[in-house]
Amino acid sequence: MIETARLTKRYGRARGIEGLSIRVNRGDIYGFIGSNGAGKSTTIRLLLGLIRPSGGSARVLGIDIIKRKKDILAGVGYVPSEISYYPGMRGLDAARFAARLRHVECGAEARRLADLMSLDLGRKISDLSFGNKKKVAIVCALQHKPDLLILDEPTSGLDPLMQKAFWDIILERNRQGATVFLSSHVLSEIQQHCTRAAIIREGRLVVEDGVHALSRTAAKRVTLRNARGELPQIAGARDLTRVGDSVSFLVQGDAKTLLEDLRLADFDDLTITEPDMEEIFLHFYEKEEVGA
């Protein structure tokens, strides 16, 4: 559904993205992770044809992003991280305007989506909170039932209940066949909902893989309960923290070596868990920094 090959965007001397190659397959819920300024929004704007690449190429829905932008946009629903509407518009006007530009009638679906998110489409957008403006953007992006959803930090500004309602809608669409590409700072939702993910740092791809594979390739979180005395030297251990009687650390390497090292430690219980997405993110970021 999305395929980029060495996609590059430079703003004069400033960096945008550099040689980005990613692949989003049909039916994926694909997470795009990166810190502020990493190049997530630049990538999305390139995919939508809002800006032109400096190098490389990209295809969305099998269509080149430069040659047939309009055809791409016909099959895409896009939720920007922040959005402005025309003055005086109500939510309903924004949804209708978008539908008319698509030459589709989807008023019923717009009302259904608004009901699911408890959004009053009759209110002026200028009177709405940031979260409610985001809901209007979600209605505009989803009402025509696109094959591909591109979501730029879609849950920012939504309260936890609305985030759940939003994800219920997205997962329903995904079950119906839609592919989802989303950037997010909320790593837990990527871990919870995404099938594949990419981490981008300073415009360059750090890693791209299935979310489960990313979890496996990263370090494990080891927690020792009622740990007494000094810990022995454990190969590859880092991020060591003590909370009460418990000691927790990240470790990368094979389990046999870890158990061998732990033989000399004094503790009552041991848990080894997959790290959460936050830790994976930091792990890959730190690795990049060391390599840099």
Added chain:
Amino acid sequence: MTVLKHEMRSGIGAALVWSVALSIFGVIALAMYPLVANYSDMINYLVERMGLMGQIFNLQDLNFYDFMTYYGLEYGNFMGLGGGMFAAVTGMVMVAREEGRHTAEYLYSQPVGRASVLVQKFFALVLMVTILNLFCALVSLAGISFMNQAFDRDAFTWFHLSQLMMNLQVAVLCFGISCFKKRDNVVPGLGIVLAFYFLNLFINVNRQTDVLEYLTPYFYTDISRITASGGPLWRSIGLGFASSGAVFLAGFGCYLRKDLAI
């Protein structure tokens, strides 16, 4: 047509406010004509002795016994500037405001081509400028009929047609400039209108400036030149549109390829 309708809905209010405001000035000028007509001998006498001031405003070629002379001079002054400013302001913001007010991302994430948006916006601009000119001309016509004032219908038509052409030329130029810009700023448009206006005053003083005649659209809206040539100055209008059209096409081409500021 969606963008065209949207532009018309959001811009028609401002166009009508400008139309009413300029028409009020027009009606006031018409209401004052009987007074001017009573003193036309004195006004012609004074104009002959105004020297440079008379030259600047091209008064020495005018005959204040004639209604169309008075109408063209008065109307040309406020409608020329007012209509030109409306065309400039509307032209300058129509495209650039999408980026300046951050609505470009909303608009261009829908399946609509930039060329289609530009064409629809341009037609909306042409429609609004035409509505303003038609409204003002019709109010003037109603006022003249109400006064039972005899007038040269051909000169009236040529004059208003020339005013419309001038407004459209300014609109085309400012629309083209707006395509290059990332922020909606009306100041350059207003500056262009004032520069055109004062360039025409300069031409009035210095009659040897043939080339400059084609640089300002105010040249071909002058009532004395229109009546002297027996119709609109099509050569000046054509050359004016050619130069503004070149800027328009360059802006159009740039807009199709540029990165949108979000």
